[in-house]
Amino acid sequence: MTETRPQRSVRRTLPARKRIALIAHDGKKEELLEWAAAWRDTLARHELTGTGTTASRVARALSLPIQGLMSGPLGGDQQIGALITEQRLDLLIFFWDPFAPQPHDPDVKALLRLAALWNVPVACNAASADFLISSPWLDQAYEMAIPDAGAWVQARAGD
Secondary structure, eight states, X not given: OOOSXXXXXXXXXXXXXXXXXXXXXXXXXXXXXXXXXXXXXXXXXXXXXXXXXXXXXXXHHHTOOOEEEOOGGGXXXXXXXXXXXXXXXXXXXXXXXXXXXXXXXXXXXHHHHHHHHTTOOEEOSHHHHHHHHTOTTXXXXXXXXXXXXXXXXXXXXXX
């Protein structure tokens, strides 16, 4: 019988210059912009990606380069999830709104599931984002364990 989940037996090293995704639901965009403004100099040292309106508003407000993806409901959350599975994203800062139902809640849940699976640090509010962005690991390489997806798929194919 094969394992029901992949073992975390592969090592991944996050680079010193992190690839950071910025996402905010509509009710949290202003809060994310205020947070990002406070951390602008730190964010400027890293590679930024964001979904839809959040990316364009961060770029405009802070004069920072940020790769804009689709809006969350149009597939942007899934694009961020793909970056996580491809190991092309290092941190996820996602100010989600616990009071507003989202039409793409399944996509949000899938995104957070992928972040947990692939051991990607996630901040979901200003306090957790402060802790994450002020970590001594932010500006240096960091080695972590991730799932051995190849071995897991191979073992499952043998069933």
